[in-house]
Each structure stands twice: as structure tokens, then as C-alpha cells.
Amino acid sequence: MKITFRWYGSGSDSVTLSQIKQIPGMTGLMGFLDYKAAGEVWTQEEIAAYIDEVHAAGLECEVIESVNVHEDIKMGLPSRDRYIENYCTTIRNLAKFGVKVIVYNFMPVFDWLRTDLARVIPEDGSNSLYFDEAELGCMGPLDIVRSTIENSNGFSLPGWEPERLAELETTLKRYERITPDELRANYKYFLDGILPTCEECGVVMACHPDDPAWPIFGLPRIAHSQEDFDKIVKLHDSPCNTVCLCTGSLGSNPDNDIPAIIRHFGEMGRIGCLHVRNIKHLGPHKFREAAHLSETGDLDMYAIMKAVHDTCPDTYIRPDHGRMIWGEVGRPGYGLYDRALGATYLNGLWEAIDKNKKRG
Ligand code: CS2
Ligand code: MN
Numbered sequence: 001m002k003i004t005f006r007w008y009g010s011g012s013d014s015v016t017l018s019q020i021k022q023i024p025g026m027t028g029l030m031g032f033l034d035y036k037a038a039g040e041v042w043t044q045e046e047i048a049a050y051i052d053e054v055h056a057a058g059l060e061c062e063v064i065e066s067v068n069v070h071e072d073i074k075m076g077l078p079s080r081d082r083y084i085e086n087y088c089t090t091i092r093n094l095a096k097f098g099v100k101v102i103v104y105n106f107m108p109v110f111d112w113l114r115t116d117l118a119r120v121i122p123e124d125g126s127n128s129l130y131f132d133e134a135e136l137g138c139m140g141p142l143d144i145v146r147s148t149i150e151n152s153n154g155f156s157l158p159g160w161e162p163e164r165l166a167e168l169e170t171t172l173k174r175y176e177r178i179t180p181d182e183l184r185a186n187y188k189y190f191l192d193g194i195l196p197t198c199e200e201c202g203v204v205m206a207c208h209p210d211d212p213a214w215p216i217f218g219l220p221r222i223a224h225s226q227e228d229f230d231k232i233v234k235l236h237d238s239p240c241n242t243v244c245l246c247t248g249s250l251g252s253n254p255d256n257d258i259p260a261i262i263r264h265f266g267e268m269g270r271i272g273c274l275h276v277r278n279i280k281h282l283g284p285h286k287f288r289e290a291a292h293l294s295e296t297g298d299l300d301m302y303a304i305m306k307a308v309h310d311t312c313p314d315t316y317i318r319p320d321h322g323r324m325i326w327g328e329v330g331r332p333g334y335g336l337y338d339r340a341l342g343a344t345y346l347n348g349l350w351e352a353i354d355k356n357k358k359r360g
Helices: 017-021 044-056 071-075 080-096 133-137 141-150 168-175 180-201 226-235 247-251 258-267 301-311 337-358
Strands: 002-007 028-031 060-065 101-105 116-120 127-132 204-208 241-246 271-276 279-283 286-289 316-319
Touching: 002 017, 002 060, 002 337, 028 044, 044 060, 044 080, 071 080, 071 168, 071 180, 080 180, 101 271, 127 133, 141 168, 180 204, 180 226, 204 271, 226 241, 226 258, 241 247, 241 258, 247 258, 247 271, 247 279, 258 271, 258 301, 271 301, 301 337, 316 337
Parallel strands: 002 028, 002 316, 028 060, 060 101, 101 204, 204 241, 241 271, 271 316
Antiparallel strands: 116 127, 127 286, 279 286
16 A cells, blocks of 8 residues: 655645655655646646656655546537547656556536535534535535635635636536436546557546535536446446545445445455545534544544455555644645644554454
């Protein structure tokens, strides 16, 4: 297992590479060029500038998260071919710099969605990302976009890039006519277009689940359960067609048995990487992001790490979103302290599982 950290680039992240390097056991990043709009080619110069800086700090960059998929591809518009071609060029360019896994998602319009980016956790006074569908009830998509951007402490948020949201109303209208099966057909067209390039360059695509793990605003969503991902991996049967198994996203729905899902796709060789974090269920369609420690949430982190160790031990893992603790101000979910604690905890679980197994 390689433990990694998400980093948005100098100038765009409150956390520095030297801080990341000092987290025990940290091997590298899940890297991101946060200024690239969905559909644009990532040039070799741009990739080199980012990756050279990461390497100079003594860290690896074998995973990229995300290369976002243009909305025209998801909607199946004629312009999709041009964007798929661009995507293939980006894959080739990233492969030249040693990138092995590309994370992406196929969620219409919104990436992750929360109703509060800094809900105080009464037990300890820290705060974290929070979702309550009842609060969403009185908010339309435009209200949620406005409040998410206003409350992000001045940082851009992944999945909430202004250019993606500029034509929100038109896009939402178009999706009214797209069924989940049609979205899946568009997804297959995308995979058929890019996976031969991935196989050629040795790059694995890893699909991130819908977050939260159920439909919202009546949009078609097709990636939030084991059954959904079974369909996805079959859309184009290739070892390069894998899952980015995000425990917190899938875990927002208590019906998802996370260790079982990890075993299922791990045994199939279809886990490209994982995001490991905990979640606290507070009621139907209501949850907050918890500290990584099992007892602070509802996921069994030992069972999760054991499932990884048993079925896909060579994978990449990053602690996912963290709480804001110790007065830190940063991009919601992406501060230094709680994610560093998370990484350390995951490493601790790993060491125990590993030594226990070796001693028989
Ligand atoms: C999520 C997503 O895991 C996360 O941090 O908040 O933004 C995720 O990076 C994307 O869905 C991957 O494409
Ligand atoms: Mn995630």
C-alpha cells in the first residue's frame, strides 16, 4: 500500500509539499492541475512543472485526481468526440511523466454535494463537511452552488470550478431528458474511446463514486453501489477500467457494506486506488464527515484496511477529507492536520494487520 495525499499545487493549496513530506510514511501525492477546465488537454509543460516540483520535494506523483470529464461527454453530445480525443492526449501526456492511475467521476453537473462545509461537531468543537437532505429541500441547485462557493474560505473546490457551473441552468435542463441507462450508454462510449489508449500507455482509470451515494435533484446518477460498479466494470472489460473506492462517499449510504465491496472489487483486480475516511450517520440522508478513527463514525476502519490488505495490498490510498481542527483555516475538507492524523492512523492499522499476518 502506498499512502498518498491530495495536493492542489503551490499557490493553490494552504498545505506545502514540505509539510506533506514530514507526515510519517507519506510516499506521494494524488496530484491535480486545479486550473484546467474539463475537456482541456493537459500539456506536457504543465504536467512537468507540477511533477518536477513534487519530485524535488522527495515525493512521488503516480496518481492524478481528477482529470474531469466534460459535460458534453456525459450528455452524449456530438462535440464529445473532440473532448474524448483531448482526454486521450492528456492520458498519453501524463503517462510520459510516470502517472499510473487517473481518478475521475461520471456524476452529472455536481461532483460531491454538502449542505454545510463547516458544521461544528458538538463532541469536540472541530468542524467538518455535513449533509442533510432536509436542508437541501428548501434550496435549489443554484442556492447550493452559491452557498458552497461562498463558504469555501476563498479556495476553489474540486468539482465546483466556476466554468463548470457557469451554464448550470441549461445543463440541468438537458439532463431532465437523460435516463440512467442513457447516461450509462454515454459512459460506455467514453470508456470505449479512452481505454485502448490507457492499455497502450499502462494507465489505469479509477471511477470515483457518487457522493452522497444516492440521486439528487432528480439527476441521473449511476455510481453509488456495488451493483452500479459491477455494471461499470462490465461496460468495457479491461484491467484499466477500475474503481476509486471512496469509503466515505459510498459509506454515506448505510446500505453499502464497504469492506464487502472492497473485497468484491479487490479480488477482481478492479480497485485502482482508495480514499479512506469515516462517516457518521445522523439520520436518513443525513451525515457528517468524522475523524478517521473507527469509534468516531460508523465505518469499521480495521475491517476496511484488512479487506484492502487481503485483496489489493499494492494499491494507493489517501486519507480523504479531514475535519478542521486546531484552528486551521484552509480548503474545506483539505486541511493539513486532520488528514495527517488520518494518514498516521491508517498506517498504524496497516502495520498491525501486516505484522499479525506475517506472524501467522
Ligand atoms: C471528492 C471528489 O474525494 C473527493 O475528494 O471530493 O471531488 C473527488 O475528488 C472526485 O469526485 C474525483 O473525480
Ligand atoms: Mn473521495
